[in-house]
């Protein structure tokens with residue numbers, strides 16, 4: 001098998017991905033900036049490793065020179081995507097990451113032509129954000145090709161990892177976002193609510209709009225120009241988000257963000273193995289045409305972090321097998337709506 005580098009391999013999610021990769025017969029090269037942590041992880045798993053910071057372009061190039069692809073797991077990606085994409089373009093290495101950050105998808109989309117010229121694929125978002133939602137969006141678009149509006153929602157029984165919480169803090173002052181007439185528009189935090197029937201015993205749930213990655217990617221996958229993404233949350237939490245939105249200039253101050261990240265460091269561990277094994281994730285989507293025709297489909301699958309590891313490796317496997325369309329790609333754009341069904345325990349049903 002050709003070579004896969006996993007960067008950020010000792011973070012919470014990187015570790016899950018690396019362990020699943022070794023389990024499934026990949027032979028990944030582990031990489032990250034902390035020698036002690038990389039050393040220990042590589043010794044435990046019997047993997048090759050390289051210690052390299054993202055601010056060391058020459059060493060990064062050496063790391064990627066013989067690799068087919070890198071799976072970048074070091075976030076917040078708003079701070080880490082660029083040096084890695086630069087190195088991939090320089091060395092002709094396919095780029096995968098597990099970002100969920102709207103601005104990162106858009107910034108990587110802007111590198112499309114450069115990636116085409118370098119013969120590399122840039123495919124951000126190979127985790128829970130955005131594989132299941134992107135696949136559902138593509139499925140709905142196939143069912144209703146004239147759709148001009150798309151609503152997606154997810155319900156995840158979860159706590160979040162330290163890195164995810166810090167990434168949320170990174171964007172806490174940016175408010176919400178939707179796509180209208182093909183353009184991304186900034187809106188207030190949780191500006192819209194609705195009730196969603198996620199199915200499998202999770203009907204009638206309250207959900208509020210969030211600036212999820214699909215506001216960027218579902219448009220590139222489906223061409224549908226109006227997109228809103230919701231996350232299940234109690235009405236009270238949506239109200240609190242709207243109130244917090246009024247304080248976003250304060251929340252955006254560097255000392256406030258640093259304080260919030262410090263609190264996360266002290267209090268957040270991420271879901272444990274038992275929680276990951278017992279809890280599930282749910283995705284719902286509706287596509288509509290201008291004259292009122294509609295289709296609704298939904299998915300359920302493993303816990304968000306387990307699903308992230310599995311979808312990331314499903315994509316990595318395709319890439320190492322030589323299936324890597326060049327330029328900027330989305331998961332379902334590159335591999336079709338059924339990509340997510342390759343993961344054990346994922347089911348999809350058409351409701352309307």
Ligand SMILES: NC(=O)c1ccc[n+]([C@@H]2O[C@H](COP(=O)([O-])OP(=O)(O)OC[C@H]3O[C@@H](n4cnc5c(N)ncnc54)[C@H](OP(=O)(O)O)[C@@H]3O)[C@@H](O)[C@H]2O)c1
Pocket residue numbers: 008009010011012013014032033034053054073074075076077079080098099100125126127128129130161162163164165167305308
């Ligand atoms: N798409 C999805 O569904 C999904 C799922 C899970 C996670 N994520 C995202 O993945 C990211 C990581 O989450 P996590 O829970 O694994 O976080 P984590 O446990 O905090 O791990 C973060 C990793 O990134 C590394 N890192 C951070 N900044 C770096 C930099 N500037 N240079 C080099 N390495 C850097 C850290 O290394 P050090 O310890 O050396 O700092 C660590 O290895 C977050 O952005 C999260 O939102 C997305």
